[in-house]
Amino acid sequence: MADNTYDVIVIGGGAVGEVLAERVVKRGLSAVIVESELLGGECSYWACMPSKALLRSGEALRAAKNVKGASAAVTGELDAAAVLERRDSFTRNWDDSSQREWADxxxxxxxxxxxxxxxxxxxxxxxxxxxAGNGGTGGTGGTGGEERTLEARHAVAACVGSLPRIPDIPGLREVRPWTSRDATSAKEAPRRLAVIGAGPVGSELAQAWNDLGSQVTLLVAEDRMLPTLEPFAGEYVAKAHVEAGIDVRTNVTVQSVSRLAGTGGGEGDVGPLSVQTDQGEIVVDQILAATGREPSTGELGLETVGLEPGRWLDVDDSCRVNGVEGGWLYSAGDTNHRALFTHQGKYQARVCGDAIAARARGEHAAPVAWSPYAATADHGAVPAVVFTDPEVAMVGLTEQAAIDQGMTVRVAEYEIGNVAGAALYVDGYTGHAKLVVDQERLVPVGFTAVGPAAGELLHAATVAIVGEVPLDRLWHAVPAYPTVSEVWLRLLETYGM
Structure with missing residues (x-):
């Protein structure tokens, strides 16, 4: 049993599990990662990296076309095959051997x-x-090999991510729709693609495959795209999608999906699909379900430790799972459902790893606010970017969310295109920024920006919100001229500083 005993067992070798394991090893503990698929996980092979690679080429082409002088040099169209080849380079053709070398x-x-x-x-x-033994490289492999029992001296960390949710629409599962995994790894563009859902994943992948030549119909159940964000964010992205040729349909209900018979594919796995909606029928060649995520804990064995399987894991701020006697079970990343972003999961992994190591040394590691053992940022300072064109960048609370939390708020808004740096960055820059201020403390609690390269504005906002920087102090953070960041000065002026 000695070879099967480790200080920490990490279940799940995605980005979060890798960071957690590395963190505890650097602090003197031993760790093993158990991964059933590719080491590096969803972000590396089926999410963040391939999706952004698919989006970047179209964005770069449009950026060049929107600057006089450069636009005259753009004589061709997007090379779809080259885009897919570039995407494959970022996933290393779905080979995790380099990740295994890193772990070793x-x-x-x-x-x-x-x-x-x-x-x-x-x-x-x-x-x-x-x-068997230390495992192989690449591929998902089978799961019919020998069993091996591991024992943890201090902790087990469940970092098994989440699964794409397929909505309960009659016929949808039967036609085997794309999930985000399929949409980021496909080898060619379908001629006609329907996307169900207009959150970040649906919005991004609708744009990516439209750029690559698909005729895309985006089906939005709500009255706007990106419904959880500030309303103007979805409005800007929807306008750009429509101008790019995407058919954006709001307030639509998908009633059923079926494969058309007698059109070359019969009732098998090929052939056109009929999508019935309350706004009429849509015939497509592929359909993408981009309607959120669900827990991946159904086969984790939670019932053996007194927890209900198939649920998100409830954790404290050190990512220790609540309700487990002895406090040895932890969970970081999507599995705890606190903030479903790779960067937040890796942040949690660092906090969690430090807490595990401190407790292993017998130290008190209380997860109090802003300590090294508390994922405090999960509560009100989560940054995110939607990599559409224009980009959407946000951190903290929307105006409505702040009001719902009982805050008295005041907002400042500004058209980013009126900033000199934005006008220089791209001709006809179109974008908008909004700052949400807690009036009692006079500190920013939320920021959203839409526009080309808006994501590059985000970290300044994140620092201001995490640091609870008073507005009168922000006034002395002078933005360089002429940069797009000058929008910060304009927001303060609009607020009335």
């Missing part, structure tokens, strides 16, 4: 297989076929 160099053991809890601090791993 970091002193982290990796097992390829499917893990489940089997009581306190015990994990049973069914090793992938052909990957």
């Amino acid at each position: 160099g970091a002193g982290i053991t990796v097992l390829k297989g499917r893990a489940r809890l089997d009581g306190p601090k015990r994990v049973v791993v069914r090793l992938n076929d052909g990957n």
Whole structure:
């Protein structure tokens, strides 16, 4: 059993699990990662990296076309094959050998297989076929190999991410729709694509495949795109999508999906699809379900430690799972449902790893606000970017969310195109920024910006909100001229400083 005992067992080798394992090893503990698919996980192979690679080429082409002098040099159209080849380079053609080399160099053991809890601090791993011992590289492998039982001295961390949610629409599952995984790894563009859902994933992938030549119909259940963000964000993106040729349909209900018979594909896995909506029928060649995420804990063995399987894991600010006797089970990333972004999951992993290591040394690691052992930013300072064109960048609370929390707020808004740096950046720059201020403390609590490269404005806003910087202090943070960041000065002036 000595070879099967580690200080920390990490279930899930995505970006979050990798960071957590590295963190505890750097603090003197031993760690093993158990991963059933590719080491590096969703972000590296099916989410952040490939999706942004798909989007970047079209964005760069439009940027060049929108600057006089450069636009005259743009004589061709987007090379779809080259875009897909570039995407493949970022996923290393779905080969995780370089990640395995990194883990070996970091002193982290990796097992390829499917893990489940089997009581306190015990994990049973069914090793992938052909990957016994220290595991192999690449691929998902089978799960019919030998079983190996691991014991943790201090902690087990569940970092198993989440799964795409397929909405309960009659016939949808039967036609095997694309999920985000399929949409970021497809080898060619479907001629006609329907996208159900206009959150960040649906909005981004609708744009990506439209750029690559698909005729895209975006089906939005609400009255606007990006419905959880400031209203103007969805309005700007919808306008750009429509101008790019995407058919954006709001307030639409998808009633059923079926595969058309007698059109070359019959009732099999190929052939056109009929999408019935309350606004009429749409015939497409592929459909993407981009309607959120659901827990991936159904087969984690939670019932062996007194928890209900198939649920998000409830954690404290140190990412220790509540309701587990002995406090040895932790969860970081999507699995705890606090903030479903890779950067927040990695942030949680650093906090969690430090808390595990401190407790292993017998130290008190209370997750009080702003301590190294508390993922405090999860509560009101989560930054995110929607990589559409224009980009949407946001951090903290929307105006409505702040009001819902009982704050007395005042907002300042400004058209970014009126800033000299924006006018220089791209001809006809169109964008908008909004600052939400807590009037009792006179500190910013929310920021949203829409426009070309708006994401580059985001970290300044994040620092201001995390640091609870008073507005009269922000007045002395002078933006360089002529940059787009001068919008900060204009927002303060609009507010009345």
